[in-house]
Amino acid sequence: MSKHILRFHVNDRAVEVAVEPWHTLANVLRNDLNLTGTKIGCDMGTCGCCTVHVDGKARLSCLTLALECQGAKIATIEGLNEYEIHPLQRAFAECGGSQCGYCTPGFIMQSCAMLKENPDPTRDEIKAGLSGNLCRCTGFMKIYEAVERAATEMREKPVSAPVKA
Amino acid sequence: MPIVQGSGSTRNEHQKNKGVWSDSGSPGVVANSIIGKPAPLKDSLKKVTGEAVYADDMKFPGMLFCRILRATVPHARVKRLDITKAQAMPGVRAVVTGRESGVRFGVLPVSQDELSMAQEKVIYTGEPLAAVAADSEDIAQAAIWAIEVEYEALTEFLRPQDSLKDVEPAQQIHDKVEKKHPKTNIHKAVDQEFGDVEGAFKQAASTPNASFKFDGISHGFTEPHAVIAHWDAEDRIQLYTPQQVPHYTHRALAKVLDLPMHQIQVIRTTVGGGFGGKSDPFQHEMIACMLARNTRRPVKVTMDREETLLTGRGRHPTESKVAMAFDKDGKLLALDSDVLIDGGAYGSFGVVSAYYNGVLSNGPYLLPAFRYHGKRVYSNRIPSGAMRGHGSVNPRYCTETLVDMAAVELGIDPCELRLRNFLPPNSITPHHKFRVTSTGIREGLMEAMKRSEWSKKWGKLPYGHGIGVGCAWYISGSALPIHWNKLPQSTVHIKIDMDGGVTCHSLAADIGQGSDTMIAQIVAEVIGCKLDRVHVKSTTTDTAPIDLGSYSSRVTFMAGNAAREAAEVVRKDLAAAASKLTGQPAQYFDFAGEEIVCRSKPSVRVGFMEALHEAQADRGALIASGSYQSPPLGGDFKGSNAGLSPSYSFSAFICELKVDPDTGFVQPIKVWAAHDCGKALNPLSVEGQIEGSVHMGLGQALTEQMRYRNGQMLNANFLDYKIPTPFDTPEIEAIIVESHDPEGPFGAKECGEGALAPVIPAVGNAIFDAVGVRMFEVPMTPDRVLRAIEAKARKEREA
Amino acid sequence: MTMLLPKFELHQPTTLAEAVKLASAHAGDFDFLSGGTDLLPNYKCGLNAHGHVISLAHIAELKTITRDSIGAGVRIVDIERNADVPRSVAFTAGQIASPLLRQSGTLGGNLMLDNRCHFFNQSYFWRNSLGYCLKADGDRCHVVPMINEGGKSVLNNKVCVATHSSDLAPMLIALGADVTFAGPDGSRTIKLNDFYYGDGIARFEHRPGEILVKVTLPKSAHEVRSGYKKLAPRQSIDFPVAGVGIALELDAGKVKSLRVAVGAVDTTPVLFDFSKPANVKALSSYLLTDPYKNMPDVMGKQLDNALIETISKHIQTQCQPKLNVPMEPGYRKKMCGVLTRRLLAELRDGKTV
Incomplete structure (x- = not known):
C-alpha cells in the first residue's frame, strides 16, 4: 500500500498530487490542495456540505475516493468565481441565502449543477434538487429565492467565464 | 417586505422613508438611510x-493533530488508564490525561463541575478521558486505541427520575448537588409560588392540565467542533475557536491553565x-491548549459528527406536569407547573435552565398566580445546556397547548382567548417584575390571523387538515451577567483614521446571525457614512473590548446600544469639525449619504472625509468607546434575577398542516410567523x-x-x-x-431565539384541529400521532 | 477530523474479465466499490473492512441501460431519468436517498446494499462501547438477544436480523426481474428474488469472484400495473423503513397476477407472489416473515376494496420488522398494510406515478 499519483484538473488547473488509496476527494481538496471552501459536515453523504463537481456533475466529495477521479475535471466553490463572482454566489449573498455559511458552498455547487440541467426550475423543482443538502440556519426560503434570482439572471446573461469542468 | 407596526410604536414616518426620527435614548437627529x-x-x-x-480550514507550520479518547x-470508576503504548508510538508527540489538571470549570460560576478530562x-x-497529539490524524487515532482503560461500574443514572432518589455519596455523579437535596443527584431545584394559586384553581371555569414529555434536541449546527491552540514563543496561548462566547472561554482558560x-x-x-451549542467553555478547548503547552506546537482538534453530538449542550429532555386556570371569559388566573429536566453529566447553563423553565411562563400573558417546582438533575447522559430559546421552548409548548384546550372547553376561539390575555405595553408582571417596555404581539397575532384566513379555517377545515396557533415571548438578553461584576455587558470601540475606514471593535x-452587519449598520447610520466604510473586528480578545458574547439573544440590544453610543461620540467630533469649517453651530448638522449637512441651510454641507480630516487635526485617529449596561430591574426575592431582561420580544405564529390519519404523518403546509423585534434594523436578517x-422548531x-x-446515543x-x-x-x-x-438601539429587540418556541405548539394545536388529538409527547412523530388517533377512535367506540 | 477510512489497496479494472480475476485473486479480502455511498460510510465506521477494494466504476460493460436491462453500474439518477425503463422503476429510483446520493449511487450498489441495524451502523467507538455485535467484530445480537433452540431459550450468537434497506430491490422483485452475474466460471442468470437469502450477514447468494452485471426485466414489466410506496421518517435522504413494490395484472377487474414485494422489514426483501404460492423456493430458516402462511387466494377475484383489505391485512400480519432501524416495528408493520392498500387501490384505479 503506497501513495499513487493522482493527475486531474481542479478549477481548470492541471494538478498532480500523491494520495493514499483511502483518501477521499474531500480530504485531498482540503488537506493537499488547500481548497478549504469545500466543507465536511457529516462525512457520510447526508448533509451535502462537501458537494463539488466531478466532470460537470455534482458529487459528494466525502464519499468519493480521490483516486476514482483520475483524469477528471473537478470544480469547487473556489472555481466558480475565477474571473468574476458567479450569479449564484452573488444571489446567495444578497438574498440572505447564507448565514453561518458552512453549508453554502455545497448548496451553491448543487444549485449550479441543477441549473445546468434545468435553467428554469419551478420552486418545487428547486426544492427537489436541493433536497440532499441541509441548512440549519435559513429555513431554506432565502436559498430558494437566491436560486430563482440567479436562474433568471443566468438565463438572461449566460455566465461568461465558467469553470469548464 | 411585510412590516407591521406594533403598539408602543412611537414613530412611523420612517416607513415612508423620507422623514427623520429621533428615538428616546438618542440625542440628536438620525437620518433613516441604513437602519431598516x-x-x-x-x-x-x-x-x-x-x-x-473556519477553524478546521486553518493550518500552521508544524501543526499537530489531536484525537480524544x-x-x-x-x-x-477508572481503575486503570495506561498510556504507555500510545506514548511509545512513532509520531506521537504528547499524551495527556485527567492527571494534567484537576481544575474544574463550567460556564456558570455556580456550576464549576467539568474537568478537562475525567x-x-x-x-x-x-x-473525554485522554488525548493524543501526533503528526497525523491517523497516528493520533491509532494511539487513542492503544490506550488501555479498565472500568469498575457504578450505578448508572439514565432516567431523570432515578436522579431524584437518595443515594450513597459514592453513587452521586457530582460531589456538589442542590443544597436542599444533598443525598440526590439533583443539580438545582427551584420552588416558587406567587399569588393565590389554590384559590384561582377553585374559582376557575376551565382547568386544563396534562403531563408532557420532551426528548432531548441537538443544535445540529453544520460545522463540527474544531479548535487550534498555539503556545507561542512569547509564552502566550492563542486559541482559535468558533466560540459564541469567547469571553467566558477566555476566563475558563485562565482558570484551568493557571495563567x-x-x-x-x-x-x-x-x-x-x-444556536447555543458553542457557548460553553469546552473540554476540547482546554485539551488543545494543554497539548500545545506540552508540545510547544500548534495543535488542532477537529471532531467528527458523532463526537460533536456527544459534546452536547442541547435542549434538555423534559417531563412536565402543568395545569392552568381560566375564568369563564377565558381570562388566565393561574399556572401550576412541575418540571423535571435531565441535565446530563454537567451543570453547563443548567441553573439558568431550571429557572427559565418556570419563570419565562410569566408572559406573554398576564399571569396573576404562579407556582413552579422545577428540578434539573444530573444524569449519566450527554450534557444538556443552552439551545436557541433556552429554557422557554418546552414549557411554552405545555402552556400553549393548555391555553388551546381551555379555549376549546370554554368555546372561545383560541386566538381570541390569547388576545384577551396578552401583557400590555408599558407594564410590569405582577410577581417577577418583568418589565414589558414594548409589545407588538396583539398586532402580530391579528396580522397572522388575517393572512392565514384563520377565522375561515379554524374548526372548519376537513378532517386531516388543520390550523393552529402558538404565541411566545423571549428575553432580549439576560439583564445580569453570568460573572457578577460592574463591567459593561457590551462595549464597542471605534477608530477612524485618515484613510476614512471606520473600524469597530x-x-x-x-x-x-449577522451581528457584525448590525454593528456596522448602526455606526454607519449615526455617522452618515456608507456601510462599506465600516469594518467590524469582532474576533480577537487582544483587540476587542469585552462583550459577553452571543447567547440569551442579547447582541442586537446590548452590543447595538454600545455601538450607537460609540458612534455618537464620533458624530460629535465630526459635527464640531463641520462647525469649524462652516461656522454653523455644531448641533445643527444632519448626517447622511457621506455628508454633514446644515439643517437650516442645506446648501451648507461638508463631505465626510473633509470633516474627518479636520476633526483629526492635531490629534490623529478619532477614537471612541460606547458601552451598555442593563438598568436595575426586578424584585427582591431569591432567584429574582432569572428571566430579567431590559426588553422582551413577542411572537405569534399560525401553522396550517395536513395529518395523514392512516400513517400519522404530519405535513406542514405553511407557517405565518409574526415576530415583534422592536425595530427591524436589517429586515433581511430578521426574516x-x-x-x-x-425550521428548527419544526424539527423539534x-x-x-x-x-x-x-x-x-x-x-x-x-x-x-x-x-x-x-x-x-x-x-x-x-x-x-x-x-x-x-431602550433598544433604534427601537430594536431580539429576533434570533424567541421565534422558535411558538412553532411547536402551533403544530400541536393544528394537529388537534386536523384530527382531534392532543399531542403530549414531542417530537410528534408519525407513530405517536397515529397512536393518539387510534386511542381516540378506541375511546369513541367504547363510549 | 474526518472519519478515517481504513487502509486498503484500490484496484480499478476497466473490463469485467479483469475485475473477475481480481475478485478471485483477493477472495475473502476485498469489497466492491461502485458509487461508494454505502461502502464508504461503512468503512469509515470500520465495519468489516477488507485489504482490497475493487472499483467497478470504470467498467463500461456495466453501464448500459436499455428498455429491458439495466447495467449494475448505471447510476441511480440515470435510471430515475430514463424514459424507456418502466415508469415504476424510474419512480422508485427517484425515491432513493437524496439527489446527491443518487448521483453517485448505482443500481448494483442499491441491490447489494449492506443490511442496516442500529447496533451495526455505528462508529468503532460506539460499537466498542456496546461490546460489538454479531455482524461486526462481536458474537451476539443486541436486537434479538435470545433465540429458541430445541425448545430452549439460548443466547443468540447465530442469527443477524439486520434489515435490508433497498428501495429498488422490492420493486424489481415484484416485476420479476432477473440478475446476471459474471464469474470465474462464466455467467449465470437467476431470479433477483432467489438472489437474496439468509440472515443479515449472509444477505445473498453470491459466489466467489462473481460480479453483478445487470438486471433484466421481463417483457411483462412494461405491461403490468406496477408501483412503489416508501415509508421513511423524512421525505429525502433517508433509507426506507418499509417499502412496498407491487406488480399487478387485472382482467376485467379480476386479479390475473399479483406480486407484492416488501422491503426494509426483514433481512431480505420479501416477495408475496399471490399468483403462484405453491411454486416458491424454500424459505430460509432465518426469514421471520412467512409470506405463504395462510396466504389468501385472490386469483380470479374482483379486486374490490374488500379484497384489497384482505391482501393488505395478510401482508401486515406476516411482516415482522425488528427494532433495529428508525421507527417502531409495530408501526412499520402496520404501515406495510397501509402502503399495500393504498398502492393496490391506485394501481386498480389506473393512477400512475
Whole structure:
C-alpha cells in the first residue's frame, strides 16, 4: 500500500498530487490542495456540505475516493468565481441565502449543477434538487429565492467565464 | 417586505422613508438611510466564495493533530488508564490525561463541575478521558486505541427520575448537588409560588392540565467542533475557536491553565452555526491548549459528527406536569407547573435552565398566580445546556397547548382567548417584575390571523387538515451577567483614521446571525457614512473590548446600544469639525449619504472625509468607546434575577398542516410567523432569523430527537438525527412586527431565539384541529400521532 | 477530523474479465466499490473492512441501460431519468436517498446494499462501547438477544436480523426481474428474488469472484400495473423503513397476477407472489416473515376494496420488522398494510406515478 499519483484538473488547473488509496476527494481538496471552501459536515453523504463537481456533475466529495477521479475535471466553490463572482454566489449573498455559511458552498455547487440541467426550475423543482443538502440556519426560503434570482439572471446573461469542468 | 407596526410604536414616518426620527435614548437627529434597509451580511461574499476561514480550514507550520479518547461507559470508576503504548508510538508527540489538571470549570460560576478530562471516574459515554497529539490524524487515532482503560461500574443514572432518589455519596455523579437535596443527584431545584394559586384553581371555569414529555434536541449546527491552540514563543496561548462566547472561554482558560487572562488570546474563527451549542467553555478547548503547552506546537482538534453530538449542550429532555386556570371569559388566573429536566453529566447553563423553565411562563400573558417546582438533575447522559430559546421552548409548548384546550372547553376561539390575555405595553408582571417596555404581539397575532384566513379555517377545515396557533415571548438578553461584576455587558470601540475606514471593535460573536452587519449598520447610520466604510473586528480578545458574547439573544440590544453610543461620540467630533469649517453651530448638522449637512441651510454641507480630516487635526485617529449596561430591574426575592431582561420580544405564529390519519404523518403546509423585534434594523436578517427558527422548531416538533440506549446515543449522526429536509419544510411567511422599544438601539429587540418556541405548539394545536388529538409527547412523530388517533377512535367506540 | 477510512489497496479494472480475476485473486479480502455511498460510510465506521477494494466504476460493460436491462453500474439518477425503463422503476429510483446520493449511487450498489441495524451502523467507538455485535467484530445480537433452540431459550450468537434497506430491490422483485452475474466460471442468470437469502450477514447468494452485471426485466414489466410506496421518517435522504413494490395484472377487474414485494422489514426483501404460492423456493430458516402462511387466494377475484383489505391485512400480519432501524416495528408493520392498500387501490384505479 503506497501513495499513487493522482493527475486531474481542479478549477481548470492541471494538478498532480500523491494520495493514499483511502483518501477521499474531500480530504485531498482540503488537506493537499488547500481548497478549504469545500466543507465536511457529516462525512457520510447526508448533509451535502462537501458537494463539488466531478466532470460537470455534482458529487459528494466525502464519499468519493480521490483516486476514482483520475483524469477528471473537478470544480469547487473556489472555481466558480475565477474571473468574476458567479450569479449564484452573488444571489446567495444578497438574498440572505447564507448565514453561518458552512453549508453554502455545497448548496451553491448543487444549485449550479441543477441549473445546468434545468435553467428554469419551478420552486418545487428547486426544492427537489436541493433536497440532499441541509441548512440549519435559513429555513431554506432565502436559498430558494437566491436560486430563482440567479436562474433568471443566468438565463438572461449566460455566465461568461465558467469553470469548464 | 411585510412590516407591521406594533403598539408602543412611537414613530412611523420612517416607513415612508423620507422623514427623520429621533428615538428616546438618542440625542440628536438620525437620518433613516441604513437602519431598516435590507443589508446582505458583511461577510456573505466570503462565505459564498469559500473564502471564509473556519477553524478546521486553518493550518500552521508544524501543526499537530489531536484525537480524544472518550469513555465507553456511562458511569464508572477508572481503575486503570495506561498510556504507555500510545506514548511509545512513532509520531506521537504528547499524551495527556485527567492527571494534567484537576481544575474544574463550567460556564456558570455556580456550576464549576467539568474537568478537562475525567480523573477517577467517568460520568457519561463520550466523556473525554485522554488525548493524543501526533503528526497525523491517523497516528493520533491509532494511539487513542492503544490506550488501555479498565472500568469498575457504578450505578448508572439514565432516567431523570432515578436522579431524584437518595443515594450513597459514592453513587452521586457530582460531589456538589442542590443544597436542599444533598443525598440526590439533583443539580438545582427551584420552588416558587406567587399569588393565590389554590384559590384561582377553585374559582376557575376551565382547568386544563396534562403531563408532557420532551426528548432531548441537538443544535445540529453544520460545522463540527474544531479548535487550534498555539503556545507561542512569547509564552502566550492563542486559541482559535468558533466560540459564541469567547469571553467566558477566555476566563475558563485562565482558570484551568493557571495563567493571567492577558497571556491568553482567544480568536474566534468563522462560526459554522452555534444556536447555543458553542457557548460553553469546552473540554476540547482546554485539551488543545494543554497539548500545545506540552508540545510547544500548534495543535488542532477537529471532531467528527458523532463526537460533536456527544459534546452536547442541547435542549434538555423534559417531563412536565402543568395545569392552568381560566375564568369563564377565558381570562388566565393561574399556572401550576412541575418540571423535571435531565441535565446530563454537567451543570453547563443548567441553573439558568431550571429557572427559565418556570419563570419565562410569566408572559406573554398576564399571569396573576404562579407556582413552579422545577428540578434539573444530573444524569449519566450527554450534557444538556443552552439551545436557541433556552429554557422557554418546552414549557411554552405545555402552556400553549393548555391555553388551546381551555379555549376549546370554554368555546372561545383560541386566538381570541390569547388576545384577551396578552401583557400590555408599558407594564410590569405582577410577581417577577418583568418589565414589558414594548409589545407588538396583539398586532402580530391579528396580522397572522388575517393572512392565514384563520377565522375561515379554524374548526372548519376537513378532517386531516388543520390550523393552529402558538404565541411566545423571549428575553432580549439576560439583564445580569453570568460573572457578577460592574463591567459593561457590551462595549464597542471605534477608530477612524485618515484613510476614512471606520473600524469597530467588539467581542460580540458573529455566528452567522449577522451581528457584525448590525454593528456596522448602526455606526454607519449615526455617522452618515456608507456601510462599506465600516469594518467590524469582532474576533480577537487582544483587540476587542469585552462583550459577553452571543447567547440569551442579547447582541442586537446590548452590543447595538454600545455601538450607537460609540458612534455618537464620533458624530460629535465630526459635527464640531463641520462647525469649524462652516461656522454653523455644531448641533445643527444632519448626517447622511457621506455628508454633514446644515439643517437650516442645506446648501451648507461638508463631505465626510473633509470633516474627518479636520476633526483629526492635531490629534490623529478619532477614537471612541460606547458601552451598555442593563438598568436595575426586578424584585427582591431569591432567584429574582432569572428571566430579567431590559426588553422582551413577542411572537405569534399560525401553522396550517395536513395529518395523514392512516400513517400519522404530519405535513406542514405553511407557517405565518409574526415576530415583534422592536425595530427591524436589517429586515433581511430578521426574516432569516424567523425562518431559521421556524425550521428548527419544526424539527423539534416533528422529526428530531436524541435517542438513547443504556446511555449511548443511538443516533449520533446526520442520517439518524433527523433535521428536516427541504421537502419537510413548508413555506414560511415571516411577518415583522415593529413595536419600537424605547431602550433598544433604534427601537430594536431580539429576533434570533424567541421565534422558535411558538412553532411547536402551533403544530400541536393544528394537529388537534386536523384530527382531534392532543399531542403530549414531542417530537410528534408519525407513530405517536397515529397512536393518539387510534386511542381516540378506541375511546369513541367504547363510549 | 474526518472519519478515517481504513487502509486498503484500490484496484480499478476497466473490463469485467479483469475485475473477475481480481475478485478471485483477493477472495475473502476485498469489497466492491461502485458509487461508494454505502461502502464508504461503512468503512469509515470500520465495519468489516477488507485489504482490497475493487472499483467497478470504470467498467463500461456495466453501464448500459436499455428498455429491458439495466447495467449494475448505471447510476441511480440515470435510471430515475430514463424514459424507456418502466415508469415504476424510474419512480422508485427517484425515491432513493437524496439527489446527491443518487448521483453517485448505482443500481448494483442499491441491490447489494449492506443490511442496516442500529447496533451495526455505528462508529468503532460506539460499537466498542456496546461490546460489538454479531455482524461486526462481536458474537451476539443486541436486537434479538435470545433465540429458541430445541425448545430452549439460548443466547443468540447465530442469527443477524439486520434489515435490508433497498428501495429498488422490492420493486424489481415484484416485476420479476432477473440478475446476471459474471464469474470465474462464466455467467449465470437467476431470479433477483432467489438472489437474496439468509440472515443479515449472509444477505445473498453470491459466489466467489462473481460480479453483478445487470438486471433484466421481463417483457411483462412494461405491461403490468406496477408501483412503489416508501415509508421513511423524512421525505429525502433517508433509507426506507418499509417499502412496498407491487406488480399487478387485472382482467376485467379480476386479479390475473399479483406480486407484492416488501422491503426494509426483514433481512431480505420479501416477495408475496399471490399468483403462484405453491411454486416458491424454500424459505430460509432465518426469514421471520412467512409470506405463504395462510396466504389468501385472490386469483380470479374482483379486486374490490374488500379484497384489497384482505391482501393488505395478510401482508401486515406476516411482516415482522425488528427494532433495529428508525421507527417502531409495530408501526412499520402496520404501515406495510397501509402502503399495500393504498398502492393496490391506485394501481386498480389506473393512477400512475
